[in-house]
Amino acid sequence: MTTQITYSTAQLQAMDHAHYLHPFTDHKDLGAKGTRIIERAEGVYLWDSDGNKVLDGMAGLWCVNIGYGRTELADAAYKQMLELPYYNSFFQCANPPAVKLASAIAQIAPEHMNHVFFTGSGSESNDTVLRMVRRYWDLKGKPDKKTIIGRINGYHGSTVAGASLGGMSAMHEQGDLPIPGIVHIPQPYWFGEGGDMTPDEFGIWAAQQLEAKIQEVGEDKVAAFIAEPIQGAGGVIIPPDTYWPEIKRILARHEILLVIDEVICGFGRTGEWFGSQHYDLKPDLMPIAKGMTSGYLPMGGVIVGERVAQTLIEHGGEFFHGYTYSGHPVAAAVGLKNLEILRDEKIVDYVKEKAAPYLQSKIAQLAEHPLVGEVRGVGLLGAIELVSNKATRERFAEKGMAGSICRDMCVRNGLVMRAVGDTMIMSPPLIIKPAEIDELVTKAWKALDMTAEQLG
Numbered sequence: 001m002t003t004q005i006t007y008s009t010a011q012l013q014a015m016d017h018a019h020y021l022h023p024f025t026d027h028k029d030l031g032a033k034g035t036r037i038i039e040r041a042e043g044v045y046l047w048d049s050d051g052n053k054v055l056d057g058m059a060g061l062w063c064v065n066i067g068y069g070r071t072e073l074a075d076a077a078y079k080q081m082l083e084l085p086y087y088n089s090f091f092q093c094a095n096p097p098a099v100k101l102a103s104a105i106a107q108i109a110p111e112h113m114n115h116v117f118f119t120g121s122g123s124e125s126n127d128t129v130l131r132m133v134r135r136y137w138d139l140k141g142k143p144d145k146k147t148i149i150g151r152i153n154g155y156h157g158s159t160v161a162g163a164s165l166g167g168m169s170a171m172h173e174q175g176d177l178p179i180p181g182i183v184h185i186p187q188p189y190w191f192g193e194g195g196d197m198t199p200d201e202f203g204i205w206a207a208q209q210l211e212a213k214i215q216e217v218g219e220d221k222v223a224a225f226i227a228e229p230i231q232g233a234g235g236v237i238i239p240p241d242t243y244w245p246e247i248k249r250i251l252a253r254h255e256i257l258l259v260i261d262e263v264i265c266g267f268g269r270t271g272e273w274f275g276s277q278h279y280d281l282k283p284d285l286m287p288i289a290k291g292m293t294s295g296y297l298p299m300g301g302v303i304v305g306e307r308v309a310q311t312l313i314e315h316g317g318e319f320f321h322g323y324t325y326s327g328h329p330v331a332a333a334v335g336l337k338n339l340e341i342l343r344d345e346k347i348v349d350y351v352k353e354k355a356a357p358y359l360q361s362k363i364a365q366l367a368e369h370p371l372v373g374e375v376r377g378v379g380l381l382g383a384i385e386l387v388s389n390k391a392t393r394e395r396f397a398e399k400g401m402a403g404s405i406c407r408d409m410c411v412r413n414g415l416v417m418r419a420v421g422d423t424m425i426m427s428p429p430l431i432i433k434p435a436e437i438d439e440l441v442t443k444a445w446k447a448l449d450m451t452a453e454q455l456g
């Protein structure tokens with residue numbers, strides 16, 4: 001029999017500092033501050049190892065769509081582990097949960113998308129995108145069509161392909177990225193980069209950067225354009241209304257695949273099953289992850305539209321690509337149960353009809369705060385821009401300082417919001433109730449007050 005040892009927060013923090021290298025973390029800073037250890041969760045709330053209760057305004061990392069503590073997912077995993085904990089999907093094999101999940105995803109995906117390739121994460125999904133897109137054009141007899149156009153400040157993951165497709169300069173600087181054959185155009189970030197243009201004018205301008213880049217690279221060399229419907233990690237950048245229609249007009253004139261990264265927007269976040277449906281886009285490929293299992297187990301995939309799928313199936317022979325955990329039976333069983341809950345409890349409708357209108361109307365009130373230059377949102381995504389001058393959209397001199405103070409003040413008030421520079425962002429679980437939205441907004445206002453006070 002094993003004895004369960006209980007560690008104090010200080011002991012866990014010391015072990016953590018001694019042995020654990022975290023993602024996206026400055027470890028010297030972490031050592032000084034002490035890691036926050038999250039111990040348990042229920043609904044939209046987390047509890048840390050000191051017993052503090054925190055409202056999770058980020059759904060973990062944009063993923064816990066159905067909220068914490070759903071025992072049905074634990075039961076599905078337990079049952080599947082006893083039945084078949086693992087088998088691969090290589091070499092003409094499959095397992096029932098993976099097959100059922102592929103079929104269930106095809107049912108909710110846009111009509112022209114009927115196939116799924118499974119991965120273990122969003123980053124692996126975008127690695128798969130790169131491989132598939134190039135394979136597609138090879139099979140079409142156009143092997144020179146290799147270049148993928150992404151967007152500055154877009155995020156598509158942290159593997160070499162994912163980070164290259166993304167446009168995060170800090171990531172590119174640390175790894176000689178992007179790899180060749182990936183280029184970027186400006187983002188549709190009106191508040192930060194729109195200058196004197198109206199949002200509508202800027203949306204058209206930003207979309208036209210795609211046309212300009214296609215001309216520069218040469219259409220015969222461009223394979224695909226990849227974008228998030230709404231840039232999440234970049235700061236919940238919601239494109240002006242003119243942006244996606246203009247991008248669609250441009251794509252209609254060119255023979256280029258459209259990849260819409262649904263890792264954040266997929267599975268209900270915008271009030272539709274996918275962000276592509278919210279913006280009426282017709283992607284060829286949709287990388288997915290996160291909300292696919294509500295984060296209860298790691299899993300990702302790429303939903304593949306007919307023109308790519310049929311080319312790969314009819315003309316591709318064996319596609320030399322895949323992961324040990326592609327279609328993992330336990331993750332798939334959890335994904336399937338998660339989809340069942342989203343569907344049976346009509347959670348996507350709840351977002352569209354109730355939660356999103358309420359959240360958006362409530363966070364709009366935060367725009368009255370002296371520190372706030374803009375509040376924007378779609379579905380259950382929101383962003384709050386912190387500025388030193390509301391009228392001119394002027395930022396504080398030291399970039400990111402107001403944001404990091406505000407993030408700390410949120411935590412002190414029992415709320416998780418993330419800071420991207422001086423933009424506060426939120427993405428709560430989809431099941432958040434109106435009273436919990438009230439609590440989120442009250443806590444955010446208080447954190448803004450405390451931030452303003454500290455900034456002096």
Ligand code: PLP
Nearest residue numbers: 121122123155156157261263264
């Ligand atoms: N794509 C988008 C839009 C994301 O937001 C993320 C993660 O935040 C990824 C891809 C990468 O997913 P993962 O962290 O599961 O590799």
